[in-house]
Amino acid sequence: MQKIGVFICWCGSNIAATVDVKRVAEAALHEPGVVYSADYQYMCSESGQTLIKNAIKEKGLTGVVVCSCSPRMHEATFRKAAESCGLNPYMVEIANIREHVSWIHKDIEEATEKAVILMRAAVAKVNLNQSLTAGKSDVVKRALVIGGGIAGIQTAIDIADAGYEVDIVEKKPTIGGKMSQLDKTFPTLDCAACILTPKMVEAASHEKIRIISYSEVESVSGFVGNFTARIKKKPRYVNEALCTGCGICAEKCPSRKSKNEFNEGMDTRGAVYIPFAQAVPKLAVIDPTACIKFKTGKCGLCERNCTAKAIDFNQKEQIIEEKYGAIVVATGFNPIKLDGLEEYGYSQNADVITSLELERLMNAAGPTGGVLLRPSDRQHPHKIVFVQCVGSRGLRPCDKPYCSKICCMYTAKHSMLIREKYPDTEVYVFYIDVRTPGKNFDEFYRRAVEQYGVHYVKGQVGKIVNDGGKLIVHGSDLLMNEQVIIDADLVVLAAAIEPDPTAKSVATMLTASIDTNNFFTEAHPKLRPVESPTAGVFLSGVCQGPKDIPETVAQASAAAVKVVGLLSKDQLTCNPCVAGSNELLCNGCSSCEKVCPYGAISYITKEVRRGDFRRVAFVNEAVCQGCGACTVTCPSGAMDLKGFTNKQIMAEVDAICK
Amino acid sequence: MKKVLDIMQKRAKQLLGEGIVNRVIGWKTGEFGYDQTPAVFTSAAELSSLVYDSFSAPNLSKYLIEETKKEGKALVFLKPCDTYSFNQLIKEHRIDREKVFVIGVECSGKVDINSLKSRGAVGVIGVEDNGEKVIAHTLYGDMEFAKDDVLLEKCRSCKGKQHMVFDELIIVNPVKEEKNDRFIGVDALDAMTPDERFEFWRGQLLKCIRCNACRNVCPACSCIKCVFDNQNSGVASKASPDTFEEQMYHVIRAFHVAGRCTDCGECTRVCPQDIPLHLLNRKLIKDMNAFYGEYQAGTDTDSRAPLTNYTKEDVEPNVISDKGGDK
Structure with missing residues (x-):
């Protein structure tokens, strides 16, 4: 029989204002195995921990239940305290009476009753707890x-x-x-x-x-x-060890129809190319979907011209x-696709561009050599409209609900740079709010407005129509409370940003x-x-x-x-709450192996009883993360999780339903 | 059918004689003329009592768990539906495929003795299937029945006449595939209100005498030690009569075999209390089909069952509750 101490924390008034802690302490004494209970203002404080340590020593406790905040906060604290006076840390359980009780309930009667129930469940579990010892695993540096x-x-x-x-x-x-x-x-x-x-x-x-x-x-x-x-x-189809990055292949390549990703598709590149001048590693790469050699089997101009003999069409x-x-x-991240946001006519009008495209149009290595020319007719735009929050802070399915955070600042940057370089250009910025928290950020934005005379219009754009080369921007000015119509030469959309599409599979x-x-x-x-x-x-x-x-x-x-x-650590302490298979019950059916997300389960053939060789599950304890998927899948109940055994969980449920 | 049995006996004797197998798993007549029972034959002489007729319903796959632990190779006769169970047991590493020689035998549906009895056939000593009609030989003369009326439930909802696995086939008269909707019974239960459904199942499950026949015959219930026999599990059969046992035993069993049940129908066939146990399993099969796409356990030995596989196409939990999962 365990000798359990129950410690109820007030958490100042966080718990004590909603839960009658004295009553919980009193109720604990009637639970099986409980020999001591106490309540205290801050159980996590030095003196609170001392209270627990002294009780362990004086009462000879074999198990501890702390009714306090979420185990995510202080489970480690209390386990360490117990360990310091010789109790196995896994004999300590937390009943979360703060997040699960006091913070979400108002009625003291009901909250106290629930706190007692959670305490009872934790006591029922500790009654079945066993000492656990953590293993060690090496760290690959x-x-x-x-x-x-x-x-x-x-x-x-x-x-x-x-x-x-x-x-x-x-x-x-x-x-x-x-x-x-x-x-x-x-x-x-x-x-x-x-x-x-x-x-x-x-x-x-x-x-x-x-x-x-x-x-x-x-x-x-x-x-x-x-x-x-x-x-x-x-495969790059270019030998990395041989390629010098001279770029002759890219010059000679006769296929010139591929969109240049680096310039956001606003110019073209060869089928063999070096992404940009400062690329690292500076190596050519062949795009097999565009390469004439790959498509027809003929060409190989790059191969003939490469003095380093680096082209290798057979690379795997x-x-x-x-x-x-x-x-x-x-x-x-990537900017979002703007096809769904029809009001801006991004897919219909060449002169409606994204901010990232504008970056390329203003860059010396860009498609226009750094001269700001609009894509449709390569003319200098004299009236430019910027639209912020395009796809950000929206509620439609094509919108993102969040603020993309960077657009206010880069739009201020763009408008300022344009006004600086092309003072004959009029610049308008449509915005919902201008958000510039950050060191020197608001000063920067104010410079755009005050020093560079950028017209900031509070309001959104509802429609952009192409009228013989002019983009008629219909927007609203909420401060003047009027409709605004601007005949712009170029419209720049501050498209929302979203995580790279690979994020989901990487996360999985x-x-x-x-x-x-x-x-x-x-x-x-x-x-x-x-x-x-x-x-x-x-x-x-x-x-x-x-x-x-x-x-x-x-x-x-x-x-x-x-x-x-x-x-910097040589070894890590493993989680001792890992799965284990009772070989006498294991059928070797492979169900657990199939659901294990960590690949921790393999099978061995073993003489389970004398002369009875069987295929049984074997858990690699260093790999197991203790998720418990195997225990619920196992049809015979052979698989169990240390620290969370089926019996412990049933005992908790029984205690709650009592 | 007689012709099929002749070929079966001849081939079995041949394989025994050549030493390719050292025993044969088949059926022999039980105490009555209608209770064909699984049996192991080890010699040509013994094989003369092998029977294969419209009463040879038992699924022999499960017997191979023990049989393949022994020395040498066993010959087994499997009907099409039995091959699903066989594959499933291979998948779960319960049978050693190397130690089995599978002969698939044709099947046009097996006859339910209870159906015959309820239609007035007393003292049945044998049965004959002429394709259209079933003729029951009784102590008091022959009686004729429409075949559809007297087939076992599992045969009325037959999964198909194709064998999923075999080393050899014995098919004299190829059997025509017939379409049937095995989910009609489940649909009827789904159409009930929760209270009606609860009453239906309580009424059915109250009849249970916990003889464990359903579990013992079930090829998916192949655990070395069943949780209901394990004193440490906390749910082992209790002496005290309690409604939990009656109501939950079959439900827990249905969940344990979910995704692994091939719908072989043996549970319903062997139930002495006539509880339609297959409806529990089929409800889970129907739901899994709806949520995770069509899946038939036992069609192969390596695919992943929907409940032990995760894909990006899996339904979100809210879809399950939209379909009434949380009601």
Whole structure:
């Protein structure tokens, strides 16, 4: 029989104002196995913990129930306290009477009754608890960063600088991400390439960093400290070791119809191409869907002209398998597709463009060589309308409900740059609100309005009509309370941003969670913002939520610190609450193996009884995460979860229903 | 049918004689002329008592769990519906395929002795199936019945005449496939109000005497130790009569075999209390088909069953509640 102590926390008035803690303490004494109960103002405080420790020592407690806040908050605190005076930490259970009771109920009678029930369930469980001992597992001292934008690059550099090996897996032929497509960056207006390319070069030349470009992570198995990733390296049809990046192949390529992704499809590239001048790695890549050789079997001009003999039409997909201790997700974002937002006529009018397209039109390496010319007739636009919140903060199915965060600032940047370079241009900005929290952000926006004379119109655009080369923008000015019609030459839409389409499959692969908008969920929104709820998986950049460059870089470094903290350990303590199979009951039917999301279950043939050789399930305790899927699938009840046995759970249910 | 039996006996003797198999799993006549019983034959002499007629309903697949643990290879005769169970047991690693020689035998549906009795056939000593009609030989003379009237429930909702797995086939008269809707009974239950449905099942399950015949015959119930026999499980059969046992035993069993039940219908066939147990399993099959796409357990040995597989196309829980899942 256990000797259980029950400790009821007031949590100041958080619990005590709604739950009669004295009554809970009194009721506890009538529960089987309970020999002591007490209530205290702050059980998590030093003196509260001392109260528990003293009771364990003086009353010889074998089990402890703390009725307090969520186990996510203080389970570890109380388990440590118990352990410090010799009690196995897994003999401590928490009854959550704050989040589950006092915070959600008003009536003291009902709340107290519920608190008593939850206490009773926890006591019933502790009566069946057994001491558990955690095992240890080794940490692989190498990190994987998925995504090679500024977030991934910064995380990788910081991890590498701390002395650990890092692999960056980038699905595009070059690292650099969205930032490489930007012209200038707010609020200081430095040129994006000037500040990004040194980082790209640093990553490429760092002895601890390996860039695996044009590749995707195909599958991940394992667990914190010991992941195994299969990385699929797509064929470039160019030998990486031989290619010098001279670009002759791209010049000679007769196929010129492919849209140039780097310039947002506003000009074309060859079937063999180097994404852009500062690409890292600077290697050519052949797009087999456009290549004449691949389509007809004839051509091979690039092959003949390549002095390095690097063209290899027979290159095959490669699989790289590598072990990692930690994984950082830095999969980034894309502007949303604007086809569903018909009022802006984006798909009908060449001169209705996105802000990212404008970045390319203003960039020296862009399709117009940095001269602002509108796409339809290559004329200089004299009246430009910017529309903000395009697809952001909307309630329609084609809209995103959230604020994309970066658009207010880059629109201010664009309008300012245009007014600076082309003072004869009139610039209008339609906005719902202008949101500029951030260091030097509001000053920046005010400069656009006050110094550069940009016309900010509070209101939205309802319709854009093409009238003989002019774009007639129908909008409303809510401050003047009137309809506005502007005959613009160019309309720039600040399209909402959304997570990269790969986010969902990456999340599934890593068993990390994503929210309804496909942004990765952090382990705690305030206190653990760069960790995913899955141990060993960290978040960097916009994959976790909309962010500008300074925030992305800060978060990237924060994620790196978390990774370094993990990799600096030689061993990790495993979770002892793992599944185990009772071989006498196991049928070897494979149901558990099929539902195990971690691949922790395998089968061995074993002499279960004398002369009775059977196929039985075997749980790799280092891989098991204790999710319990196997225990509910097992038809014979052979599979059970330590710390959460079927019997313990039934006892809790029985106690609640009593 | 006589011709089929002749071929079966001849081939079995041949395989035994050649030493390819060392025993044969088939049927022999039981105490009465209508209770054909699973049997193991180890010699040509014994094989003369092998029978295969309209009463050879028992599904022999489950017997292979124990038989394949023994030395040597066993020959088994399987009807089309039995092959689904066989495949499912292979999938669950309960049978060693290497140790079985499967001969698929033709089947045009088996006769329900209770149907014959309720239609006035007393003292049945044998039965003959001429394709259209069933002739029951009784101590008091022959009686003729329309075949559809006297087939077992599992044969009236036959899954098909194709064998899913076999090493050899014995088919003398190819049997015509007939369409049937096996979910009619489930649809009728679905159409009831929850109270009516509860009353229906309570009425049915109250008849249960916990003889465990349904469980023991079920090829999906192949656990080494059933939770209902495990004292540590907390749900093992209790001596005290309680309604939980009566009401929940069959429901829990249906959930345990969900996604693995091939709908072989043996549970209903063997129930001495005439409880339509197949309706429980079919309700789950119907729902799984609706939620996760058509799935028939036992058509193969390697596909993943809907309940042990996760795909992006899986329905969201709200769809299940929209369809009445939480009512």
